[in-house]
Amino acid sequence: MKYHKYIEKGPMPSRQSMRELLRKAVSFNCSIEEVDLLDSLDRVTAQDIKTKRELPNLPTGKMDGIGVKAKDFAAGIPDTHSWREGCEYVFVNTGCSIIPPYDTLIMIEDVDFSKGHLIIKKLPKAGQLVDLPGSTIRRDEILLPRCTRITPPLMGLLAAGGIKKIPVFVKPKVAFIPTGDELSPWQEETLPPGKNAESNSVMVYGFLQKYQAKPLILPIVSDDREALKKALQTAAQKADIIIINAGSSKGTKDFTLEILEDEGNILVYELGCRPGKHSSFSFFRGKPVLGMAGPPNGAELAARFYLSELIDIYYGQKEKIVASITVNADFSFQPTGKADFCIQAHVYKKNNEYYAELLNAKTVTRPYLLQKCNSFIYLPAGQRIDAGEKVEAELLEGRETIDWR
Numbered sequence: 001m002k003y004h005k006y007i008e009k010g011p012m013p014s015r016q017s018m019r020e021l022l023r024k025a026v027s028f029n030c031s032i033e034e035v036d037l038l039d040s041l042d043r044v045t046a047q048d049i050k051t052k053r054e055l056p057n058l059p060t061g062k063m064d065g066i067g068v069k070a071k072d073f074a075a076g077i078p079d080t081h082s083w084r085e086g087c088e089y090v091f092v093n094t095g096c097s098i099i100p101p102y103d104t105l106i107m108i109e110d111v112d113f114s115k116g117h118l119i120i121k122k123l124p125k126a127g128q129l130v131d132l133p134g135s136t137i138r139r140d141e142i143l144l145p146r147c148t149r150i151t152p153p154l155m156g157l158l159a160a161g162g163i164k165k166i167p168v169f170v171k172p173k174v175a176f177i178p179t180g181d182e183l184s185p186w187q188e189e190t191l192p193p194g195k196n197a198e199s200n201s202v203m204v205y206g207f208l209q210k211y212q213a214k215p216l217i218l219p220i221v222s223d224d225r226e227a228l229k230k231a232l233q234t235a236a237q238k239a240d241i242i243i244i245n246a247g248s249s250k251g252t253k254d255f256t257l258e259i260l261e262d263e264g265n266i267l268v269y270e271l272g273c274r275p276g277k278h279s280s281f282s283f284f285r286g287k288p289v290l291g292m293a294g295p296p297n298g299a300e301l302a303a304r305f306y307l308s309e310l311i312d313i314y315y316g317q318k319e320k321i322v323a324s325i326t327v328n329a330d331f332s333f334q335p336t337g338k339a340d341f342c343i344q345a346h347v348y349k350k351n352n353e354y355y356a357e358l359l360n361a362k363t364v365t366r367p368y369l370l371q372k373c374n375s376f377i378y379l380p381a382g383q384r385i386d387a388g389e390k391v392e393a394e395l396l397e398g399r400e401t402i403d404w405r
């Protein structure tokens with residue numbers, strides 16, 4: 001048994017530096033495929049997509065009203081006693097075409113028929129309330145630039161522009177290698193004594209689905225150098241990105257970094273940020289390898305912060321600025337050690353103000369943590385938070401996740 005040689009080596013980046021390092025180190029050659037419009041949600045465009053038509057294709061009314069000829073109003077509101085529908089005016093509804101010689105729309109609220117003939121109450125401006133051809137979508141307009149993630153409104157836009165098939169990037173294949181002699185497949189009804197359920201693959205599967213990547217979950221690999229090397233080789237042949245889980249720390253069976261050091265190229269041995277400190281980054285046979293800590297909490301943070309960044313890089317997405325809100329800390333906290341700390345917190349609302357409660361992943365159960373955690377508060381090394389202090393909390397989802405107390 002030996003104490004591992006790789007301990008506390010390398011740059012030990014903060015969360016942000018790790019993301020920047022990934023952006024500098026990694027690039028991908030992505031293939032393109034076509035998908036049907038109805039299957040395009042969350043896919044990323046591989047080319048600029050030009051419209052096939054302009055909209056509207058004729059002038060249309062912006063409101064319900066009557067279409068008139070602007071020239072009839074050159075000298076002010078004319079005498080309209082003898083005006084007839086289909087002659088001096090026509091009825092036009094919102095979004096319906098208004099065809100020459102009619103060129104101006106008067107809202108129905110600004111006319112009166114109660115006396116048995118048309119009365120116009122307000123002088124219209126020439127051309128008012130008419131959408132010209134191409135005013136919604138121009139003839140040659142780019143509907144979506146390359147590298148756009150397709151949202152529901154964008155799907156509607158593509159339909160409006162006459163696009164049925166969308167060129168998108170093929171989803172990246174991400175291999176997940178679970179490692180550890182103590183693990184048993186999560187599907188087992190009864191766990192043998194001393195065994196732990198291998199559940200990180202399922203969490204990562206979910207993240208990959210959410211991030212639009214294709215999961216390749218490999219079988220559990222025992223803590224054996226040759227078996228680990230073989231699994232990495234298989235993953236490198238099949239996947240664009242490799243995740244190797246656990247075996248990342250100082251235990252007697254923690255071989256992951258030794259193998260990557262001997263057979264690959266390690267850029268980051270561990271982070272300068274907890275939890276998830278034992279995340280690493282390497283290349284193996286030219287493929288990027290994200291090392292994830294074994295404990296599910298560390299693995300979760302690595303997936304949220306670094307796996308998502310790798311997929312964003314693959315899809316040509318810019319760095320994201322995470323939305324945060326100012327909250328009152330209802331706790332005091334000073335991390336031990338030299339690393340930054342990403343505090344998991346429960347943000348809640350009381351008396352119309354936001355507060356944050358500290359969640360300590362090491363002292364609460366995982367169901368409690370996952371039911372409560374709706375934000376992160378990033379604390380650089382050496383800093384502390386005192387109760388009552390205002391701090392910035394990054395929201396995991398939307399404001400709807402915040403509850404009252």
Ligand SMILES: Nc1nc2c(c(=O)[nH]1)N[C@H]1C(S)=C(S)[C@@H](COP(=O)(O)OP(=O)(O)OC[C@H]3O[C@@H](n4cnc5c(N)ncnc54)[C@H](O)[C@@H]3O)O[C@H]1N2
Binds near residue numbers: 180183196197199277
């Ligand atoms: N002496 C020290 N011990 C530890 C340190 C340290 O600095 N000095 N760091 C601690 C921290 S922080 C972490 S994080 C862990 C890192 O552990 P490993 O990545 O080496 O993972 P293992 O030791 O193999 O397993 C730890 C734990 O995680 C469970 N695990 C692993 N894989 C899975 C999976 N796929 N699904 C579910 N759970 C999994 C495993 O069964 C263990 O319970 O090291 C600390 N120790």
Ligand code: MOO
Binds near residue numbers: 275298
């Ligand atoms: O790497 Mo460990 O996840 O810091 O908790």
